[in-house]
Amino acid sequence: MTTCRVRALIVLLLLLLPLPFIAVTTAAAHDIGDSRVIIAHDAVSWTALFTTAPTALINRLELLADRPPSRDLDEPKARSLLTAFQAELPAHFHIAIDGAPVPITVGIERLEFPTDVLRPAVLVLKVAGAMPENATSMTWQFDLLKSRYALQLAGRSYWLEGDEASPPLPFHPGPSETLPRLVVDYLQLGFTHILPGGPDHVLFVTGLVLLSTRLRPLITQITAFTVAHCLTLLLALQGVIALPGSVVEPLIALSISYVAAENILVRQMTPWRPLLVFGFGLMHGLGFAGVLTELGLPANYRLAAVIAFNLGVEAGQLAVVGLLFGLVLFWWKDKPWYRNRIVQPLSAAIALVGFTWTATRILGF
Structure with missing residues (x-):
């Protein structure tokens, strides 16, 4: 040769x-689909609306629990499974404010399985916590995602890499983004x-x-x-x-x-x-x-x-x-x-x- x-x-x-x-x-x-996070805050609390694909998220939770992944889910079945896993969800969110981990609550804000097959099923989780006094930044992480997704905080959009932690994201980011920078x-x-x-x-x-x-x-x-x-x-x-x-x-x-x-x-x-x-x-x-x-x-x-x-x-x-x-x-x-x-x-x-x-x-x- x-x-x-x-x-x-x-x-x-x-x-x-x-x-x-x-x-x-x-x-x-x-396996999660298009996911996004929108975070709002005031002087005493913050709330994150986390949108993702329900079937894929449920399947990931089932696999972690050594259970076979569910197929052909409809809204009642998905809601039942999410309710069963709800107590475990906070452990998959890792939120820190000014470098210190903070306690959170996680609830099901919205769950939809449209009859139109061209419209995706949607799950919105509401993640919330208290806002420490004089807080300046938040670090966000959700360890069940693998693909890139978008997060919006204080009018700015950030792109996060799957299950990796974000950098510190400012609550008050300063001047608006200029066109050249964008x-x-x-x-x-x-x-x-x-x-x-x-x-x-x-x-x-x-x-x-x-x-x-x-x-x-x-x-x-x-x-x-x-x-x-x-x-x-x-x-x-x-x-x-x-x-x-x-x-x-x-x-x-x-x-x-x-x-x-x-x-x-x-x-x-x-x-x-x-x-x-x-x-x-x-x-x-x-x-x-x-x-x-x-x-x-x-x-x-x-x-x-x-x-x-x-x-x-x-x-x-x-x-x-x-x-x-x-x-x-x-x-x-x-x-x-x-x-x-x-x-x-x-x-x-x-x-x-x-x-x-x-x-x-x-x-x-």
């Missing part, structure tokens, strides 16, 4: 090794939505890179994806389009499998692929539209925030393209064994991960 083939095999193994871990962590990252924040948010926060986006882009070995058609596809992603957010912002995560997330996973499977079945990019990528971009955008439009966009600069976010997404995707080009395409895209030794094995692994995500997101794990 030549030195080039040995190097190609090593790179392939390095690319394949993280896939089982990605399959597990990203499936878990989507643009920088949303550029960063868009970039980190891809790296490191979007393994599903990374695998989707990897699938595109494997078949499109020339940069121009590859950049065309990436840009079409980003334009569609931006369009979805703008339509959602106007209330024109909305789908629940229970529908969108399996479709996103299935789009990853489709792209990877097509890599195995065809030898070069098909004429219809840019259109398919545009359609997939619409779905991927829907996966983030709900929480971003409902909470994360400032009233005065919504359009600027959407554009900056999507430019960050584009930069993140181009970073993935550049990384793969430097690791793989530059060295081996013209080798006669490139398709058999790189494209097909890696595409098969990506397709398998995509099908795994599809199943776990449909089943609610």
Whole structure:
């Protein structure tokens, strides 16, 4: 075996090794759905309304209690289970004010299972506590979440990373955010939505890179994806389009499998692929539209925030393209064994991960 083939095999193994871990962590990252927190306070108390997907949260509590996860929940069953677990819920919220843990209460504020399947089920938990005198900041953590979610406090929006604790969040944050600062924040948010926060986006882009070995058609596809992603957010912002995560997330996973499977079945990019990528971009955008439009966009600069976010997404995707080009395409895209030794094995692994995500997101794990 030549030195080039040995190097190609090593790179392939390095690319394949993280896939089982990605399959597990990203499936878990989507099991709660779009979650958000809105905190209000006065001189004597504070209240947090925590919105999340009820079935996924109940399933996580059941798994922690070594109970099989419930399926086909309706509102009465969900309410009964939540009532049974209610005494355990405060232990999963870790709230500190000015660095000192504070006692809290947790109650069920609202629980809805709409008959319209296109509307998501919603659970709102009311978390409350006393406000210490002269308090300046709060640290928030909920240890049952894995995916990024938004928190609003004192007119500011913050993005928290799953079950990690937030930094100290000020009760009185000072002057309003300026447009340049907002643009920088949303550029960063868009970039980190891809790296490191979007393994599903990374695998989707990897699938595109494997078949499109020339940069121009590859950049065309990436840009079409980003334009569609931006369009979805703008339509959602106007209330024109909305789908629940229970529908969108399996479709996103299935789009990853489709792209990877097509890599195995065809030898070069098909004429219809840019259109398919545009359609997939619409779905991927829907996966983030709900929480971003409902909470994360400032009233005065919504359009600027959407554009900056999507430019960050584009930069993140181009970073993935550049990384793969430097690791793989530059060295081996013209080798006669490139398709058999790189494209097909890696595409098969990506397709398998995509099908795994599809199943776990449909089943609610």
